[in-house]
Amino acid sequence: MSLFGKKKEETKAPACYCGGAAPASEATxxxxxxxxxxxTVDGICCVxxxxxxxxxxxxxxENAKQAAGNMGLDLEVxxxxxxxKVMAYGVMSMPAIVVNERVVSMGKVLxxxxxxxxxxxxx
Numbered sequence: 001m002s003l004f005g006k007k008k009e010e011t012k013a014p015a016c017y018c019g020g021a022a023p024a025s026e027a028t029x030x031x032x033x034x035x036x037x038x039x040t041v042d043g044i045c046c047v048x049x050x051x052x053x054x055x056x057x058x059x060x061x062e063n064a065k066q067a068a069g070n071m072g073l074d075l076e077v078x079x080x081x082x083x084x085k086v087m088a089y090g091v092m093s094m095p096a097i098v099v100n101e102r103v104v105s106m107g108k109v110l111x112x113x114x115x116x117x118x119x120x121x122x123x
Contacts, residue, residue: 043122044075044100044123047068048099049096050086061077063115064115068115068119093106
């Protein structure tokens with residue numbers, strides 16, 4: 001409610017810095033996005049894709065999942081669209097990839113093979 005007793009209008013997800021609009025239907029709620037679980041799989045404890053839910057950010061999420069699958073990593077790739085959580089990582093351009101709570105890429109969509117190269121550097 002606002003100060004004048006009217007119900008506030010819901011706002012749509014913000015536009016993504018990579019150029020696309022963020023449809024509310026694409027937004028994904030993430031469990032436990034505030035920190036890492038601590039379990040490690042081949043030296044990697046968590047992989048997160050940060051974005052606003054736009055087409056480019058969603059494509060990055062799919063590519064990251066594919067890369068983890070191709071490498072046989074048994075871990076869940078998280079898709080974080082909550083702008084407060086995204087900003088907590090200091091990311092100003094999306095999509096971004098976070099591995100082990102460290103931003104390793106931002107501002108461009110990496111192909112699955114490129115994500116694999118990033119992950120192999122960590123393993």
